[in-house]
Amino acid sequence: MQEDLSTTSLFKKRMSYLGNGDQYFYKEPLHITKGEDVWLFDKEGKKYLDVYNNVAHVGHCNPVVVDAMVNQAAKLNTNTRYLHEHIVALAEAIIESMPEGLNVCYFCCSGSEANDLAFQIARNNTGNKGCLVTENAYHGNTTAVFQMSPEDCTANQRESWIGTIPGPQEYLEDEVRCIQKTKDQVTKLKSHNHSIAAFIADNIFSSEGIYLPREGYLQTLYALVKDLGGLTIADEVQSGFGRTGDFMWGFEHSGVVPDIVTLGKPMGNGHPISAVITTREIADGFNRDYGYFNTFGGNPVSCAAGLAVIRYIKDNNLVKHAKTVGNYFQKELVRTIGTNDLVKDIRGSGLFIGIEMKDDTITSSTVEQLMNNGVLVGQTGPNNNVMKLRPPMTFQKEHADFVVQQLEKIQLNF
């Protein structure tokens, strides 16, 4: 399969053949050929500690997940118009992990599809069209969900049914002002004849700069949205599957129960699978008026991967592990670079940590230098000045130590 292409000619071909060929990380794109647990290897065999890719949730090429997928792929892969065990077992495992009442699943292929479906369900249930999202939210890339992603969708591309409201950090600073801002957005939507169908939030607020919302934020908003006749959607594509420690799902930290939950990225450890979970009542209404069928969604191979992931998390106590190692990692970061003038804040939850730096240039430079030193991290936030640390859940304390060591080396050059 053209394994002998040089990196240069591969790059040239990529830029020519792909519509979005320029969307690579780093000044010079990495040519990655192998993955193993928390490590990625480039073509020359150089190894990188992966502190960024949450899709490989239980480790790159986790043999338990690969085996489950492989065995099923050789046996049967077809659509859900026939009965099959795996989709039922996966739905059962997901429902068991959810608050009571969230007991119905739909399966799709991507987080975007899941959020798009969740929004269709919310519009159907409420009869309303409007949507509230936080000011720098990202929820995906379909026509509808792009609108719900102000991180990408600029104000002049935005349709009149979207209202953007302050994220958890601004709420902490001045709750009264934020509630007023939110109400103003509702009024603006109403002036366009849009009532609220849904409020959707990723509950680690990743693109807002990585915040686990403090006491009251989601409670206040959920109550407000309910009053307005809208549904609440918890987008767990980023915060789900134990990532944030303590709980399986991000919304649990806030003690709220959403009307709809969406799952994506980590769900199949890289295999394209996603899901929407809601109540029987909401689902029945949607099925009566619309219905939903997804050719690939919920196929036996996708569900084998999904089942293997959810069982691996449970069997290996990875939710607790994320908390233990995440706490250690944050503490070590605070101890070593916490007082550096270039570091403004270190925050997050479990194995989802943000390091807010002085500005985007310093952040980019740090991300690039860390890569040169064999550590892969990301960059996010409205000002692009937050380093995003979001490794596979099999990340250990020794890996945290390695990151800290490399960060300390770079500190010298700041």
Added chain:
Amino acid sequence: MQEDLSTTSLFKKRMSYLGNGDQYFYKEPLHITKGEDVWLFDKEGKKYLDVYNNVAHVGHCNPVVVDAMVNQAAKLNTNTRYLHEHIVALAEAIIESMPEGLNVCYFCCSGSEANDLAFQIARNNTGNKGCLVTENAYHGNTTAVFQMSPEDCTANQRESWIGTIPGPQEYLEDEVRCIQKTKDQVTKLKSHNHSIAAFIADNIFSSEGIYLPREGYLQTLYALVKDLGGLTIADEVQSGFGRTGDFMWGFEHSGVVPDIVTLGKPMGNGHPISAVITTREIADGFNRDYGYFNTFGGNPVSCAAGLAVIRYIKDNNLVKHAKTVGNYFQKELVRTIGTNDLVKDIRGSGLFIGIEMKDDTITSSTVEQLMNNGVLVGQTGPNNNVMKLRPPMTFQKEHADFVVQQLEKIQLNF
């Protein structure tokens, strides 16, 4: 993985856990546990000739595709922010199969995602919002693409930017009237301030009742849409990858070149992968204003599956095979049941055949009886009276004979 659940308790759990649990084929759902080439096997080991599932394009569990996927899954599965060979090799293979100028690919996970992206691209390129589709078209299930699917989206759910136009059969009957109808829809859209962004069609017109468009239909429409400033989208999710014989892509039968092509279902032989292909100029405009990133889209495992499928088709001359066996199959159907009073028409192209019957009740009954006799076929068309025969591309003449024999047996009971 709960393999010991009885079919009854599996069914009960499915209905309880799945939002769309009732979407199974047949009065009593089949409990399928194994697939092999053109055969599916139920829990009791009864075998069924699969004359319906086009997703298992090169045969259920084709070992070449499974091996390619398995090997890659054990090695690396990550997103396209890094360089990798497979996405470039797959893009190259697709581009080679396309008319000149269609030389840029985007990768997604489902046909719905591909059609949604194609429409975003068309809207961006034209600055228009309107869309023309045929009157019973199906293009998928995102918020936007559901609108483009009048088969599912009822007139009262339809937004003002959708115009529905006659399919190829009505065109054949009265072209002048159909062109007028099409122009009327354009006028209706304009009255809502919508100019045409795109005309999208599945080029075997599956949900219209399975028609390979006759001479002139697509040419006339493509010229009209171009005049109106819109783009043409060929949805090859159904007709693609050699399915219709003679050509790799359905639109080639009509000698037209679309602005955008979308691929889906058969592309990964069941693995969730899809693509959008367009020109460099159109892609560059879209990337400048919007851009598109899909976490799972184009990952090395998906691309390994896609590459294996496209190579298998080529290595085994399956396009020619679809033509040969398809022609034989149609001829045998005409010879044996063609004069039956209940059969109104037998049509299609390659291994995509429609048998139009007297009414939907007779069609349902035939589909159900064929299943009992070990043959799986589908049902489609605006009046639900067309039997859909769309087997894996590895379908042989002996399989066609088996279907014909079973149909003849049922004829006795008509």
